[in-house]
Amino acid sequence: MPAERPQRLRAVLVAGRDPSSRLLEDLPPAWQGEIIGPEVDSWRERIESSRNIKINLAGVPDHLRVELAWMAHWQFRDGLRVSVSAFTLIASLITWALEHDRRVPDSMAEADWRDLCTLYKLRFEARHGRLPTADPDRLRPALGFPRLALTARLHEGHWWELDTWQPRCDPRIPQREREPRGAEGCSPGHAQIPWVREAIKWTLGTWLESGTLSWSTIIDRRVLALLRFDRWLSTLDDPTVVAGDPSQAGALAAAFRHWTSDPRNRSAAGNNIEGTSVRRINSDLTAVAEFMIFLLDNRPEGRQILGASPWDGLTEAHPAAWARQASRERQRQPQLVDEMHYVDDDTLVQITSCLPALGAVEGETVTASIRGREKALTGRGDPQAMRMLLLQILTGRRASEISLCDYDCLSPATGRALEAADGEEVARFRYSQTKIDQAPDTILVDAEVVAVIEEQQRWLAEQFLGVQPRYLFLQRKGNALGTKPYGRGKYGRALRQFSEAAQVTDSNGNPVRLSHTHRFRHTKLTRLAELGLPVHVLQRYAGHANPTMSMHYVARREEHAEQAFLATRKFKADGTDLAFSxxxxxxxxxxxxxxxxxxxxxxxxxxxxxxxxxxxxxxxxxxxxxxxxxxxxxxxxxxxxxxxxxxxxxxxxxxxxxxxxxxxxxxxxxxxxxxxxxxxxxxxxxxxxxxxGAGSPTGPTPVSIDLTRHRKTQP
Structure with missing residues (x-):
């Protein structure tokens, strides 16, 4: 079956209805004229250019003028700087094309950057007798998120019918209150085979709406796995065989396993970004099996939505064969070892010594003391990343729980918690529980954590004047309203770059990548367990649903096993300490x-x-x-x-x-x-x-004790 070129944007409009009327309802009066700018509050502070301060839409057809105004207004509401020059240029290109009988897009939702770029070159050549030396890149900001938002607003069907999903642009997409990857989008419409593409969109959309999967899970695992499945099908002479003879399902699943095991096939560009492992390969096979199960379980509804398709040939044997292929080989879970999950004291001292350079003014020289030697580091100008990493080290929270926590995340400790503090300064810290529903989202913290949070709040007050931030850590650019949290991708990049500059090594001389922040969570929980914290208390602090997961985070350190045996404190019946060496x-x-x-x-x-x-x-x-x-x-x-x-x-x-x-x-x-x-x-x-034996006339009696029995595994 020939492959169809995927379209990233596709608006489905209701026949006979003017979409401009709906867009006009969203626009304040100051945004509805041919000239936009002077009457808008805070206009000069919210535009990207001080030279062009007005958007001139004169001469543009009414429906396109309303769409362009709506896109500019979306930028304004989103906290971005309005691309005045870009919208003015688009308006002038449309006007020129109409004057010279050139084709213009029926809707900006269908406008493509390449089409507008062609219009720009034609107009430039007509005026100057030569082609421009460069493409008009200033058009891209106006044709990115604003056009996605316009497409979603004009769309009348289910949100999952669109080829590109972006929660930032489409409020119809279901999301949890705290979604770690909520700012990221995906494009299931990139699937090349039409009947596969539509089935993927319907399946993932239904899973998300029903709560079967969360948005972050779909982004992390399902979309990419099913797009790889589509690319593999495109390599077959007849892709429909995947839902054909059930006796061939096992062989096809094995062929897909072999194909997806090749690092070159893991991404559409041929570069393996995420890496290849048995777990990832099995995840792809499982995703395809679950995809087939959904189509089987919802066959009547699927025929109404998808129409007649090769999926009608699916039987229960098909997903079973794919699931068996995934279970044939499983990767052994790596044993928890210090180098992988635990950060020792020496490494932590190095990290905290270097951290001031991460927050220092960019280009400023900061001197760090590492193992008794002075080391000069260049400031990175990212104090937010510095404080986020500090909070992860001090509290053991996940990166998403820190980046998405509220601005007002501290409250006084009360009741028994305050009494147990025995005069020490403690507070209750409410983090963003992003992984487990109904799990605790508060812990008690000491004065050191409170100081870091208050320092960040003061920094926000200086950087975002007149804005009441929603989050404690904010995106620096395109966030005039203070509603966007510090990005996960930016945080990872900042720590990777800082790791390369700081060159922190562990006690064995191995480099420590600070971007692997989850190891600080392992370290914190391991230390709490080594202090003798009961399992149920450790589970409560970690925010886990069961103690098994909490124990998974505790590194099995032989050094601690020795120390715990030798230095465990005993108490007398009256509760006083027992002084034993x-x-x-x-x-x-x-x-x-x-x-x-x-x-x-x-x-x-x-x-x-x-x-x-x-x-x-x-x-x-x-x-x-x-x-x-x-x-x-x-x-x-x-x-x-x-x-x-x-x-x-x-x-x-x-x-x-x-x-x-x-x-x-x-x-x-x-x-x-x-x-x-x-x-x-x-x-x-x-x-x-x-x-x-001091009281015995013959002195102490030698005692034979097996000092290694406690380390032996019980049968």
Whole structure:
């Protein structure tokens, strides 16, 4: 089947209805005349040229004049500078073409830059006898977003019938309140095969309207995958075989897998931007399978919308074969390692030392201290990117959650949160939860985070005078109303360029790409987990729907496993800290023996061994204690000595003779007294250290403990 050249713009107009009437309803009176400019508020501050200050639409047919005025007004409302010279030039080209019997577009929604460029060359040659040396690039701003917006406004059908989807220009496109890629558009109309193109637009549009997929998911995965599917079909002699004989579906899916595995086929231009991996290839196959399932499940409606098409031959065997092909080979999930997901302290010190250069005035020299050496960096003039990265490091939020957070994102901490702060300055930070519906969108932050946010708010007040910003981080250009957030693409480019200049390396000497900001989220959650934060609290802080995802973010660091085993803090029954050194914890190995805690110390008897000493622990060689029990032991020594004296005196008075030294009661009490004396003497000779077996006449008993058992995987 021959391929049809795709059209990026196509307006479907209702016959017999003048679209200009609808456009006029949108235009204020100051925008409806032949001359636009003098009566518009803030006009001089909102135009792109100080030389041409009026848009002259005299001589232009009424319907085209209204469309041009509407496009200029859209620029004004969008926060862009109005392209006065471009609209004036378009009007003059249309007027010249009418005077010289040249064809003019029926609507600006159908006007093409190349057609207007041809008119410009014809007029230039007629006036000067030669062709111009360059194309009129000043036309492009007027024929970009404004024309897309005009096309959407004139369109009477479903929004997904258009070939180009741009939420900025078409408010009919469903979006979540916080859409990370909401400012980006896509062009499913670039599909070359007509019956494939229409099916793709209908399927994706329905998924979006029903909430099956979000806009960001469609942009990230589905559109590009299905456009690759269309390009592959175009290479076949007969593309309709994809919905033909079901027995051939598996072979066709395998052929597509082989084709899409070639990096040269991953993009229409032949350059592999996103990279090739098993996961991406399987994602393409899954997208095609789900696409076929949708067409099968909605066959009656599809015949009404798409008409008769090769898709009528689809059976349940077709998507099943494509899905099986995707599941044949799966890429193993990479193990979480420090180099990939965790930023160590040394690297963080380098990053924070270099960050002032990112926010410094462009061209200014900033000196950073890296590993004790001075390094000169050139200012990049992007303080917003600097503060965004700082907030990501300090809070562990996603890049989209920072870039889309509201201007008024701080509120005072109240109630128990304020009481738990114990005098420290804390606030509640409301970020933009962009990924999980119904997930928390606030966390408590300290004074350092508050200072960064307040500094950004002061900067906005200086840069956007008289504007109440919607977002905390704003797009610098084309944003006079302060309604557009700092762009995701610009943020990534700024950090990539800064990484190349800063040359930050980790502890192993590997370069650190600051544009990979998600690793700061891994780092923050890993550190919180290493501080002993309960899993449910970590999940709440991360904003995850389940603890499994939170644990995925925690790097499994062997270094931390060692430190956690050695330095875990223990508490006494009264809630006070237990003063133990790391060596003492290693020696005690009490994790699996909570029943060995004694009133005035701890028992080091290895697991699975019983004790027959009763309460004679003071004289035992595996009994250990420390200075936290010193007062108790002193009191017990005084009481034991007093008990011995009182009891022996009573025995003397009752029997008329001293208590024998071999008396069973006296032997035990004297042993306890002597053991207590030896324990206290040992503590005084080794202050701050726990002592083992100091009360035993024979000294400490060696204890055999498997120090690696906690690292072994349980069967």
């Amino acid at each position: 790391r060596e003492d914890h290693d020696g005690m190995h009490l994790f699996d023996r909570a029943d060995r805690f004694l009133p005035n110390g701890y028992c080091l008897l290895p697991p699975l061994q019983s004790c027959d000493k009763g309460n004679a622990c003071l004289t035992c060689g595996v009994f250990v204690t420390d200075t936290t029990h010193q007062d108790t032991l002193k009191r017990q020594l005084a009481e034991t000595t007093s008990l011995i004296e009182r009891t022996t005196t009573q025995f003397q008075n009752r029997h008329g003779r001293p208590m024998p030294d071999d008396n069973v009661w006296l032997i035990q009490r004297v042993a306890e007294r002597d053991a207590l004396a030896r324990l206290l003497t040992s503590m005084q000779s080794a202050p701050g250290r726990a002592v083992q």
